[in-house]
Amino acid sequence: MRNSCLSYLKQGWFGLPLFFLGLGSLAFSQLETESTAKNATADELASSIDTKIQKGDELIANLRKEINLSSQNQIPSIEKKISSKELTLED
Numbered sequence: 001m002r003n004s005c006l007s008y009l010k011q012g013w014f015g016l017p018l019f020f021l022g023l024g025s026l027a028f029s030q031l032e033t034e035s036t037a038k039n040a041t042a043d044e045l046a047s048s049i050d051t052k053i054q055k056g057d058e059l060i061a062n063l064r065k066e067i068n069l070s071s072q073n074q075i076p077s078i079e080k081k082i083s084s085k086e087l088t089l090e091d
Helices: 008-031 042-083
Strands: none
Touching: none
């Protein structure tokens, strides 16, 4: 069985405190909670989820519009390059 370079036996006295420091920081990171979190009812949670979904749908619709507009703006320039045979591999 191979020992990895992160093995605490290879690290000696430096590895053991480092291991416990990592374990402690992991434990304390799991205890962290938001101070702005509040107890909400099911109706409040459902309405907040619904508003987030609506905002996401609006963002997706806006992105689709922008993509369509940008592709429509680029098509004439590409057609011009094709007709004039200026199109290279990079384009």
